[in-house]
Amino acid sequence: MVSPIVIIGTGLAGYSLAKELRKLDATIPIVMISRDAGDFYSKPMLSNALRAKKSAAALVLKSSAAMEEELRARILTHTEVVEIDLQARCLHLEGGMKQSYGTLVLAMGADPTRPVLEGNGGDSVLSVNDLDDFSLFEKSLAELDARGTSRDVLILGAGLIGCEFANDLLARGFHPTVVDVADRVLERLMPPQASRRLQTRLEHAGAAFRFKAAAVSVNRSAAGLAVGFSDGSSMRCDLIMSAIGLKPRIGLAAQAGLEVHRGIVTDGKLMTSDPRVFAMGDCAEVGRSVLPFVMPIMFQCRALAATLTGTPTVVKYPAMPVTVKTPACPTVVCPPPSGAEGAWQVLETEDGLEALFSDGASPDRALGFALQENSVSKRQRMAGRVAT
Known part of the structure; x- marks a missing residue:
């Protein structure tokens, strides 16, 4: 057998x-x-x-x-x-x-990475990493809907998942606030100009952001959840979601x-x-x-x-762009390898943004790129320029 x-x-x-x-x-x-x-x-x-x-x-x-x-x-x-x-x-x-x-x-x-939080409300923090998690998240949002009062959701982490959920919550009438220890959204994936554009579009849609701060405490009361941050500030919310990694x-x-x-x-x-x-x-x-x-x-x-099945094969990757699911600001990123030396060259217009990460020695061969709004149509062409 x-x-x-x-x-x-x-x-x-x-x-x-x-x-x-x-x-x-x-x-x-x-x-x-x-x-x-x-x-x-x-x-x-x-x-x-x-x-x-x-x-x-x-x-x-x-x-x-x-x-x-x-x-x-x-x-x-x-x-x-x-x-x-x-x-x-x-x-x-x-x-x-x-x-x-x-x-x-x-x-x-x-x-999911679990944040270490003081206070009596740490167990209120949700993460969405699988179908069971989403079911619990969905139930918690439905309970907020049923109360018919405030609909404030705090998202820990301004990375890809945090921004995607912020955009998705906006579509259902919730009010997301995104907090991160970094100084901008998707800091490790794209240049500052692209981060600024994505943040601005999400803010125009109704999201709020706090940077260079981390949640350090959560306390539960009849008024909701009181969250304290590492910079000494605080806020109340109805629901907390962690997307910190x-x-x-x-x-x-x-x-x-x-x-x-x-x-x-x-x-x-x-x-x-x-x-x-x-x-x-x-x-x-x-x-x-x-x-x-x-x-x-x-x-x-x-x-x-x-x-x-009998043919030993080494895995090889081509350029692998990632679509950020934020309809408020359509975005595609193909981040350069971790630790890569080089610089971003950014072309930004009213209709879109195109950014290329190159080491300078071969400007026609990119190590990574980012595209936003109308420029996302260039995804395939840009992927063909990425060195693999």
Whole structure:
């Protein structure tokens, strides 16, 4: 009997890998393990579902049962893996069950970074990282709707997710305030001119921003939530959402003795320090990089499926622009590599913004770019100029 490929995780990474495997091999046994219901949905839709008036249930594209049939796989739902035994090639599951594997793929994703807050209201802070989280967030917003009073939402983090949720909340009549320790929105992804343009458009739509400050305390009272900031200021709100970042889920891997750093360390073929274990998606650190975006996952899936079916393949990435889902200011970013030396060249008009990051030695070859409003139509042309 052929030992199965076992995939821990039924998010975009896990399901996409299983689909790619089935394209290459119709018979190889696949077992997938999910700590939740295992339903298939588009995670990027979480940050613009409010505008689309989509409920958590409506975001489900296929049930786990339907995915099991489509993929001809065994899917274990609501199942926690408590230990990986590398020597025995076996997973210990909650409740005393065991699952053997021939090859193991860790596609466990990442957890939201939780802010450390003083006061009695710290447990009021919500994060939206999966369908269950969105369901709770949706319920909390509905409760504000039912009260018919104030609708003030504080978002911690002015990065991509924070800005997307701010825009989405505006579409439903809520009043978002975004706070960040940085001095501008999407500071690590694009130049100051683009940050300013995005912030201005969101402010015109009704959002507010606070920079160079972090929330340090939250206290609950009948009047709502009182939030204190590191700069000594304070504000009240009705709901708090944290979007300050993600932490790759590395606990199981570390406990098993696999090499971990920021994520689960892999080589270019996504192999961990154990040759029978691979990692991909938000939990993996590939070539010193953790890339929590959709496009890298797609390229990882294709390469890893080839490797697992007998054709060892190094994952290679082309330019991978990211669409920021902020209709108030359409934006596409392709950030330069972390630590890259160079400078932004920015062309800004009333109708749009075009920014190119170059090292100066080869001005025609970009290391990154940012496009806004009418200029987003140049996405493909700009992507072709990015050195990979």
